[in-house]
Amino acid sequence: MSITFTINDNKNFIDNNCPELIHREVYSCQCVDFSENGEVHPTCSLCDGIGSVAYEEYPFEVNIANANARTLINALGLTFDYCGEIDPRTILKAVKRTPAALIEREGYESHNEGEPHMIAFGIHEDQAQSYLDRLAYIAQEAEKREERIYWS
């Protein structure tokens, strides 16, 4: 599970103003990949029999795993919830005063007998800095558009 941070009405704005910023990737469909003869399954529910699936990645959106998003929001001194909205200036101020080291988390692995095997990957400092940079980038754009930032 992950949380997406973006600008209010971002998809519409990009579609209408700068569709060239949308990153499109086209993959061959699983129905082709897993067929014995490499043929498209005519009633495939993923590709509708086309044989390929397209993904679009919009600018000014960032996806962060739930646990990392919680760590990030808490480190920024904001109140965590799984969805919310915020003024971009609040994000910009929070990013400015928050060092990446505050978001850093050690990874760990535990396999005590009788307990589930746990692996946490932690948050590396470069990853933490990239979260801050991407949030600031989104917030600056939101401020220009006079829109709020949403996450869900």
Ligand SMILES: [Zn+2]
């Ligand atoms: Zn298919």
